[in-house]
Amino acid sequence: MTDRINEQISAFLDGELPSGEIGLLARRMERDGELRRAFGSYVLAGEVLRSPGGITARPDFAARVSAAIDSSASESSGQAPLASRSSRWSRPALATAVAASAALAAVLLVRPDMRGGEDITAGNADPGAATLAAFPPGGASPTPAQSQRLAGYLVAHSQFASPIGRRNVWTGVLAADPGIARVAYDAVEAR
């Protein structure tokens, strides 16, 4: 069983795995640390063979990137560290519920004429803007992950506020940024 899966990983690395098998393999690798380790080892061997004596990443590099992403997400959203420690697998359901709440609030608070958003990212060199850059200009719908991240941000900044204060926070954020308002509004429309 493991040999068969590892052979699939090897073919996947070479772009030779049939497309119908990629999804299941990706899910397996996301869940199984040993499969990810094997994948990393195959990648490393290839790099060494292609550039003998060249530069390779330290073994813990990918783990450091993962931790930095967690840390970055936690800082940018103002969430408590507990949020980033929560189970990766429980996050989607929770976030979907939160996104629905935020979207409902948005439809109550945002005027329809605010939908004409602009590209808010052009020329912005702030790394933090990369999150906003994720929202496609021109009215395209955001991905669920984007809506979830936005909703998480709104909730995290108002979870300790009174209902009146919470409403004010959301009103302020949404009114200040037509791009964000559009995302929330479109999320409701898409339902």
Place this chain on the structure above:
Amino acid sequence: MANFPPVDGSIQPHEPRDEDARPASGIEQSDLELVRRAQRGERGAFDLLVLRYQHKVIKLVARLLRDPTEAEDVAQDAFVKAYRALGSFRGDSAFYTWLYRIAVNTARNVMASRQRRPLDYEADLNESEQSAVESRMRHTDTPEAAVLSEEIHQTVNHAVEQLPEDLRTAIILREVEGLSYEEIAEAMDCPVGTVRSRIFRAREAIDRSLKPLLD
């Protein structure tokens, strides 16, 4: 090096479009599958992309900075930026082209902040310059990392030397020459399935040698 489009130090909201639409390679398709999953919120899928491209991005950044001691930190920053901007990736270009552009921008920002003369990122370093940079990287790193790196290289090369001839040929044709399974099958006069199996067995043998070093 690839011809990257002009950059202004910021992450562009969208990747450049390949005007001459060509069929995506198998690797691009598998990358795209991982990107789509990551865009749906599956962090593990992005972790796999990091595993696949970490060495290439570090190597690229080290060459651009000409001061390789910071390469891993800057590469890490580039991956974090890529993750945060992943929603803007639509698949018009290959993921690695998009990722490399973010890495180039990140390295250029570091160089600008140092007020150094930035290296023309379209001008490739010649072989001796690359070798000098990589050599410096290995010698200025911590002693432990330098030893580990040396051991990894020796172990991989020794493991390949010990492989049966058919496995060694298959893995070299794939990893060094970059041939597809079909091309290797033609070169070795065997079925594609046999090529796939030989490459896997070669990797497994190398992995068995590497595992004690990496654990």
